Amino acid sequence: xxxWEQYFRQVEPYTPGEQPKDxxxxxxxxxxxxxxxxxxxxKAMQNMDxxxxxxxxxxxxxxxxxxxxxxxxLSKDQVFVGVGSDDVIGMSFLTFFNSDKPILFPDxxxxxxxxxxxxxxxxxERPVLDQTFQICLEDYKKENGGVIFPNPNAPTGEAVDxxxxxxxxxxxQDVVVIIDEAYVDFGAKSAVELINQYENLLVVQxxxxxxxxxxxxxxxxxxxxxxxxxLNDVKYSYNSxxxxxxxxxxxxxxxxxxxYFREITEKIIDIRxxxxxxxxxxxxxxxxxxxxxxxxxxKEYQAEELFEYLKSKKIYxxxxxQPRIQNYLRVTIGTKExxxxxxxxxxxxxxx
Amino acid sequence: xxxWEQYFRQVEPYTPGEQPKDxxxxxxxxxxxxxxxxxxxxKAMQNMDxxxxxxxxxxxxxxxxxxxxxxxxLSKDQVFVGVGSDDVIGMSFLTFFNSDKPILFPDxxxxxxxxxxxxxxxxxERPVLDQTFQICLEDYKKENGGVIFPNPNAPTGEAVDxxxxxxxxxxxQDVVVIIDEAYVDFGAKSAVELINQYENLLVVQxxxxxxxxxxxxxxxxxxxxxxxxxLNDVKYSYNSxxxxxxxxxxxxxxxxxxxYFREITEKIIDIRxxxxxxxxxxxxxxxxxxxxxxxxxxKEYQAEELFEYLKSKKIYxxxxxQPRIQNYLRVTIGTKExxxxxxxxxxxxxxx
Numbered sequence: 001x002x003x004w005e006q007y008f009r010q011v012e013p014y015t016p017g018e019q020p021k022d023x024x025x026x027x028x029x030x031x032x033x034x035x036x037x038x039x040x041x042x043k044a045m046q047n048m049d050x051x052x053x054x055x056x057x058x059x060x061x062x063x064x065x066x067x068x069x070x071x072x073x074l075s076k077d078q079v080f081v082g083v084g085s086d087d088v089i090g091m092s093f094l095t096f097f098n099s100d101k102p103i104l105f106p107d108x109x110x111x112x113x114x115x116x117x118x119x120x121x122x123x124x125e126r127p128v129l130d131q132t133f134q135i136c137l138e139d140y141k142k143e144n145g146g147v148i149f150p151n152p153n154a155p156t157g158e159a160v161d162x163x164x165x166x167x168x169x170x171x172x173q174d175v176v177v178i179i180d181e182a183y184v185d186f187g188a189k190s191a192v193e194l195i196n197q198y199e200n201l202l203v204v205q206x207x208x209x210x211x212x213x214x215x216x217x218x219x220x221x222x223x224x225x226x227x228x229x230x231l232n233d234v235k236y237s238y239n240s241x242x243x244x245x246x247x248x249x250x251x252x253x254x255x256x257x258x259x260y261f262r263e264i265t266e267k268i269i270d271i272r273x274x275x276x277x278x279x280x281x282x283x284x285x286x287x288x289x290x291x292x293x294x295x296x297x298x299k300e301y302q303a304e305e306l307f308e309y310l311k312s313k314k315i316y317x318x319x320x321x322q323p324r325i326q327n328y329l330r331v332t333i334g335t336k337e338x339x340x341x342x343x344x345x346x347x348x349x350x351x352x
Numbered sequence: 353x354x355x356w357e358q359y360f361r362q363v364e365p366y367t368p369g370e371q372p373k374d375x376x377x378x379x380x381x382x383x384x385x386x387x388x389x390x391x392x393x394x395k396a397m398q399n400m401d402x403x404x405x406x407x408x409x410x411x412x413x414x415x416x417x418x419x420x421x422x423x424x425x426l427s428k429d430q431v432f433v434g435v436g437s438d439d440v441i442g443m444s445f446l447t448f449f450n451s452d453k454p455i456l457f458p459d460x461x462x463x464x465x466x467x468x469x470x471x472x473x474x475x476x477e478r479p480v481l482d483q484t485f486q487i488c489l490e491d492y493k494k495e496n497g498g499v500i501f502p503n504p505n506a507p508t509g510e511a512v513d514x515x516x517x518x519x520x521x522x523x524x525q526d527v528v529v530i531i532d533e534a535y536v537d538f539g540a541k542s543a544v545e546l547i548n549q550y551e552n553l554l555v556v557q558x559x560x561x562x563x564x565x566x567x568x569x570x571x572x573x574x575x576x577x578x579x580x581x582x583l584n585d586v587k588y589s590y591n592s593x594x595x596x597x598x599x600x601x602x603x604x605x606x607x608x609x610x611x612y613f614r615e616i617t618e619k620i621i622d623i624r625x626x627x628x629x630x631x632x633x634x635x636x637x638x639x640x641x642x643x644x645x646x647x648x649x650x651k652e653y654q655a656e657e658l659f660e661y662l663k664s665k666k667i668y669x670x671x672x673x674q675p676r677i678q679n680y681l682r683v684t685i686g687t688k689e690x691x692x693x694x695x696x697x698x699x700x701x702x703x704x
Contacts, residue, residue: 003526013588036403051388053567086591119589174355215405215597236365237471239438245567246598
């Protein structure tokens with residue numbers, strides 16, 4: 001080891017799902033949308049004036065902030081934007097979780113939370129989900145430095161209702177509570193309607209799933225203006241210009257087309273419910289996912305073997321080598337055709 | 353103050369230069385390139401397949417990393433990319449500066465360094481530039497937790513030669529030394545040729561100035577693969593997908609066109625040298641800038657008054673309300689026409 005290496009920050013990085021370069025694969029491993037972005041995005045891209053790329057983008061990304069605020073009927077000082085919801089949540093950890101007490105998040109959840117906590121040296125505890133992978137309210141009634149969980153939870157897909165979230169907030173009025181709603185548009189109810197009631201509630205969403213814009217890296221947070229101001233202060237202490245010009249301009253187009261959004265979201269929900277039937281017929285067991293993925297386990301077959309088998313058939317799903325969930329697969333909802341190809345492959349596996 | 357506000361991270365954010373929405377202004381305040389990006393950028397943007405925006409971008413941004421590596425004849429494990437050089441340097445502070453000893457950077461320099469240090473609670477000392485705004489080698493011969501300075505320095509524009517940088521490196525072999533080369537293409541010599549010789553040297557550059565792509569947010573670091581690996585580990589602990597698809601694809605086009613790059617860079621250098629003559633005729637005093645800006649002070653007129661006067665004439669330059677430099681203006685090199693408009697305005701000021 002070199003002398004200067006002793007001053008390196010020690011981290012255990014998050015491992016994202018594979019992004020295979022082979023375009024022939026059926027990609028059900030990173031919860032992307034199977035449909036393209038709203039048509040207006042294409043037109044805006046083709047008409048964008050490239051000569052202005054020489055200039056810095058608007059550091060406030062005001063056009064995008066205003067479009068998001070308009071969609072949710074909020075004021076623009078209640079909206080913060082970042083480079084995907086990972087940037088928004090990572091920055092939220094750095095901004096809000098500076099207590100000596102541990103922050104709380106479930107043992108089975110988005111696997112970036114502990115990575116951020118480790119990166120920023122934030123203490124944390126991970127209350128255990130119950131046998132059916134539900135979050136237990138009692139676990140969040142202890143002293144803590146902040147609370148975060150996704151709704152629906154990932155990778156389980158299980159959602160809680162707003163009454164549950166209100167109870168969490170009622171018990172945690174002295175810390176910031178973050179609800180990570182990456183998958184909320186596929187059937188759960190957003191807590192955004194509570195932000196005027198609970199000043200310490202931050203709701204985070206993303207363009208990467210329901211808006212079909214993962215490639216553009218746009219995430220956002222909604223909450224009381226004190227929270228948004230604090231996030232902006234930290235953002236301006238790290239990188240003044242996080243959102244590039246295409247992200248700002250195309251993001252506006254993506255959120256403005258409510259009709260297209262509704263259409264593709266409903267299609268995905270329909271295919272998810274159809275897929276639940278098919279998984280059931282094949283002997284899989286799973287909870288009632290409200291997300292654009294289903295978290296399945298099989299009565300007879302090992303998840304890791306199924307994962308490898310499907311990969312050999314060029315169908316990518318996600319397998320987490322973690323306690324309690326190592327026998328599960330997280331399967332993104334693709335098009336009907338992609339799902340049928342998956343089910344056909346699984347049927348062949350059973351016959352083999 | 354609300355209870356949860358006590359856990360907010362306390363910061364004093366960086367203030368970026370104004371980005372006026374009025375397109376009629378002459379913008380010489382944020383060191384942007386007066387010319388558009390390389391022509392191939394426009395074509396690539398118009399031909400980009402928008403439907404793939406539904407997918408996550410390549411987390412490694414490999415196409416861009418490889419294009420940069422090819423340009424500098426490095427291997428791809430010697431190159432790290434981020435959302436502008438601010439993202440790259442901010443992440444470098446977090447990654448490399450975890451010593452209890454203070455890091456060192458000049459008292460007059462890029463005003464983001466102390467902001468990052470404060471954000472990440474890194475101790476620092478700021479050795480004073482000499483009377484002519486030169487960095488003093490002796491100041492960097494003390495025990496420290498790391499070293500960073502820009503070459504050319506900002507906002508002075510003064511450059512050091514590679515012999516100077518080698519001496520800094522020779523005295524600082526146990527810490528990471530970062531040379532911030534945002535402006536190096538306008539006349540200074542890059543330290544990138546030293547990275548195989550000094551494993552603890554990180555050289556940071558950007559597409560925002562000489563590549564005319566500030567709006568796309570692309571910065572990069574070059575160094576030993578241990579440094580690059582450590583940066584990537586921290587990046588993957590914060591946000592797996594920092595570079596969006598347009599940044600990756602258009603960045604490749606921007607760096608591939610060496611001919612256009614040379615052409616616009618030479619034009620800017622020529623206009624800078626012409627501008628030095630004009631500033632001199634007008635009674636301004638300044639150092640020998642090797643950047644795309646000149647840092648000027650006038651024998652008779654107050655900088656702040658000149659700043660306000662020019663702004664009233666819709667000419668934006670930069671004024672820093674900081675000790676030792678409050679009577680200076682940083683003027684970005686624009687087109688010949690823009691500079692002549694500036695000089696005409698200054699002549700009118702003298703007559704008034």
